[in-house]
Amino acid sequence: MAVAKSKQTSRFRGFCLTAKGTPKWWDVIVTPILDKEGQVSQLLATSRDITDRVQIEHDRELILQHKQAALAESERINHIKDEFLTVLSHELRSPLNPILGWTQLLQTRRLDETKTIAALEIIERNVKTQCRLIDDLLDMARVLRGKLSLNAAPVNLLGLIKSAIDTVQTAAIAKSIQINPVLWDIGQVSGDNVRLQQIVWNLLTNAVKFTPSGGRIDIRLEQIDNQAQITIIDTGKGISLDFLPHIFESFRQEDASVTRKHGGLGLGMAIVYQLVKAHGGTVTADSPGEGKGATFTVRLPLLNVNSKENQSSPSPEQNLDLTGIRVLIIDDDPDSRELVLMVIAQAGAEAITVASATEFLNVLESFQPDVVVSDIGMQEVDGYTLLRQVRSLSPEQGGQVPAIALTAYAAEIDRQQAIAAGFQKHIVKPIEPDKLVVAIVSLLNRQELNN
Incomplete structure (x- = not known):
C-alpha cells in the first residue's frame, strides 16, 4: 500500500518460510507499474534469497x-x-x-x-x-x-586453630581486640597441616587487620553433617556489596589507592580459596556491608576416624644446648656462613665453616662432625651433588653424617630433592636462630633413637 501511494520503488528485507517450510531471509524489491493516467495499476515484486549473506x-x-x-x-x-x-x-x-x-x-x-x-x-x-x-x-x-602440592595426613583442627590463635594474639592485644574461641573437638580432616594452619592464620590475620581497636573476633569450630565448619566473625570494616563477589579473586583489593589504610598484596583471600579448594572444601564470605563486619566460613570434609592415633601431641620443651656437638657448615655466602656459625656457637657447639665442596670434603673426615648444615645453591658444586658424594663415602669417612639443608629454595619439589639427595631435614631461609638449633637437636635425637 505504501508503495502504491508513493509510486516509488521500495526495497526491504524480510524473513519468511518457503513453500516447503524452510525459514529464509529475502531481499525484496517492490516496483509500481503505472497506467496511462499515471496511476499504479500493478506492483512488481522480486525476491532474492540472502540467507547465507545474513x-x-x-x-x-x-x-x-x-x-x-x-x-x-x-x-x-x-x-x-x-x-x-x-x-x-x-x-x-x-x-x-x-x-x-x-x-x-x-x-x-x-x-x-x-x-x-x-x-x-x-x-x-x-x-x-x-x-x-x-x-x-x-x-x-x-x-x-597448578603446582600447589599437599602433604596429606590426618589433622586435628582443634590444636591447629589454637596454634593459629596464639600466633595472632599479640597483634590482637595491641589493638585491644578480643578473640573469643568456641572450639569443639570434632575429629580429624585429611590435609596438609601447614597449609590448613595457613588458611586459619590468613583468615584470623585478615580479621585482626580490618577490625578497629576495641573490636571483637569470634571463631567457632563445629561439626555440620559430615563436615568440619570453621566460622570467623569480626566486627571490622566489613565488605562492600559491590566487592563481595570478588573477595577471593587474585590480585584484587577493595581499596588499592594511595590513601588506603591497610597494606598487603591482596593475595591472602585468593590463597585461602585455592587452599580450601585443594582440600576438597568450600569457603564463603558474607557481610551486611561496609562498617558492619564480615563472616568467613570454611567447610572441610571430616575423616571417618574415631581414634586419636594420628593426632599430634604437644612436644616437650626442647633442650637447646649443643655443648659437645661438632657441626660442619657449608655456604658460599660469607654473611650466611657467619650467621649460622654465630647461632650454633652460642648454643655451645663446636663449629667449622667452609665455602666450597672441596674444602668440605677435605675437612669432613678429619673433623668428624655430628651434623652437617649445608646450603643448596652454591657455585661449582651444589648441595644436592655434594650430599650424594658424601653418601658414597664409608661411615668412617663421614658418609652417614646427619645433614640439614638450609636453603632459600622453598618449594615442595626442593624439599623432595633434598631428601632424595640424602638430607634428613630441609629448612627454608630465613630461619629464626632457635629454630635452627631445635632442628639440630631434633635430628640428633632421632639419630640416637635409630641407633
Missing part, C-alpha cells in the same frame, strides 16, 4: 562483539595487574625502609640500650613482613601454574 553478517557481528568483550576484559585485567604491581612495589619497599634505616643507625653505635632493643624489634618485625609477602607471591605463583 548469516555471515550475523556471525561477523558476533565475532566483533566477542573481540570487543575480550578487549575490554584484557584491559580490565591489565588495569588490575598494573594496580597490583604498583601495590607490590610499595609493599616490598615499605619494610626495607625501616630495615635499612635502623641498621644504619645501629652502625653509628649512638643508640642507648632501650633504643637499640626497639630498633632490633622493628627490624625483625619488618623482615617477617617481607617474608610473608614473598611467601604469598610464591604460593600464588604455584597456584597459577
Whole structure:
C-alpha cells in the first residue's frame, strides 16, 4: 500500500518460510507499474534469497562483539595487574625502609640500650613482613601454574586453630581486640597441616587487620553433617556489596589507592580459596556491608576416624644446648656462613665453616662432625651433588653424617630433592636462630633413637 501511494520503488528485507517450510531471509524489491493516467495499476515484486549473506553478517557481528568483550576484559585485567604491581612495589619497599634505616643507625653505635632493643624489634618485625609477602607471591605463583602440592595426613583442627590463635594474639592485644574461641573437638580432616594452619592464620590475620581497636573476633569450630565448619566473625570494616563477589579473586583489593589504610598484596583471600579448594572444601564470605563486619566460613570434609592415633601431641620443651656437638657448615655466602656459625656457637657447639665442596670434603673426615648444615645453591658444586658424594663415602669417612639443608629454595619439589639427595631435614631461609638449633637437636635425637 505504501508503495502504491508513493509510486516509488521500495526495497526491504524480510524473513519468511518457503513453500516447503524452510525459514529464509529475502531481499525484496517492490516496483509500481503505472497506467496511462499515471496511476499504479500493478506492483512488481522480486525476491532474492540472502540467507547465507545474513548469516555471515550475523556471525561477523558476533565475532566483533566477542573481540570487543575480550578487549575490554584484557584491559580490565591489565588495569588490575598494573594496580597490583604498583601495590607490590610499595609493599616490598615499605619494610626495607625501616630495615635499612635502623641498621644504619645501629652502625653509628649512638643508640642507648632501650633504643637499640626497639630498633632490633622493628627490624625483625619488618623482615617477617617481607617474608610473608614473598611467601604469598610464591604460593600464588604455584597456584597459577597448578603446582600447589599437599602433604596429606590426618589433622586435628582443634590444636591447629589454637596454634593459629596464639600466633595472632599479640597483634590482637595491641589493638585491644578480643578473640573469643568456641572450639569443639570434632575429629580429624585429611590435609596438609601447614597449609590448613595457613588458611586459619590468613583468615584470623585478615580479621585482626580490618577490625578497629576495641573490636571483637569470634571463631567457632563445629561439626555440620559430615563436615568440619570453621566460622570467623569480626566486627571490622566489613565488605562492600559491590566487592563481595570478588573477595577471593587474585590480585584484587577493595581499596588499592594511595590513601588506603591497610597494606598487603591482596593475595591472602585468593590463597585461602585455592587452599580450601585443594582440600576438597568450600569457603564463603558474607557481610551486611561496609562498617558492619564480615563472616568467613570454611567447610572441610571430616575423616571417618574415631581414634586419636594420628593426632599430634604437644612436644616437650626442647633442650637447646649443643655443648659437645661438632657441626660442619657449608655456604658460599660469607654473611650466611657467619650467621649460622654465630647461632650454633652460642648454643655451645663446636663449629667449622667452609665455602666450597672441596674444602668440605677435605675437612669432613678429619673433623668428624655430628651434623652437617649445608646450603643448596652454591657455585661449582651444589648441595644436592655434594650430599650424594658424601653418601658414597664409608661411615668412617663421614658418609652417614646427619645433614640439614638450609636453603632459600622453598618449594615442595626442593624439599623432595633434598631428601632424595640424602638430607634428613630441609629448612627454608630465613630461619629464626632457635629454630635452627631445635632442628639440630631434633635430628640428633632421632639419630640416637635409630641407633
